[in-house]
Amino acid sequence: MKKKTPGxxxxxxxxxxxIDEYLTGVPEPARSTLRKIRAAIRSAAPAEATETIxxxxxxxxxxxxxxxxxxxxxxxxxxxTASIIQAFKEELDGFPTSKGTIQFPTDKPLPTALVRKLVxxxxxxxxxxxxxxxx
Numbered sequence: 001m002k003k004k005t006p007g008x009x010x011x012x013x014x015x016x017x018x019i020d021e022y023l024t025g026v027p028e029p030a031r032s033t034l035r036k037i038r039a040a041i042r043s044a045a046p047a048e049a050t051e052t053i054x055x056x057x058x059x060x061x062x063x064x065x066x067x068x069x070x071x072x073x074x075x076x077x078x079x080x081t082a083s084i085i086q087a088f089k090e091e092l093d094g095f096p097t098s099k100g101t102i103q104f105p106t107d108k109p110l111p112t113a114l115v116r117k118l119v120x121x122x123x124x125x126x127x128x129x130x131x132x133x134x135x
Contacts, residue, residue: 017053066119
């Protein structure tokens with residue numbers, strides 16, 4: 001087993017402390033795409049919602065995390081939770097999805113109206129409202 005060299009600090013990456021710092025490190029066109037996603041999320045989230053970094057990704061919290069979003073090398077993703085993705089399965093046709101994520105091209109954000117619906121459904125879910133999440 002390799003021994004640590006005493007006295008030498010281990011190099012660490014500078015992790016973003018907020019969403020603005022995260023976006024600064026994202027190359028175009030993904031940065032502009034995520035800015036549009038962020039604006040759509042903020043417009044649908046309650047006024048009390050706050051922005052944070054969670055799991056090294058931008059997130060918006062309202063009582064708990066509403067959604068996460070992030071840029072990757074060949075796509076961007078929105079993470080609204082598996083149950084929300086399932087509820088909007090038909091409207092998400094044409095976008096690659098998995099259990100908890102929706103993927104979209106770095107140069108083409110999800111439609112604003114759809115992002116707003118997803119966020120509002122997530123708010124309703126957190127608040128425990130028993131209504132159709134697609135409205």
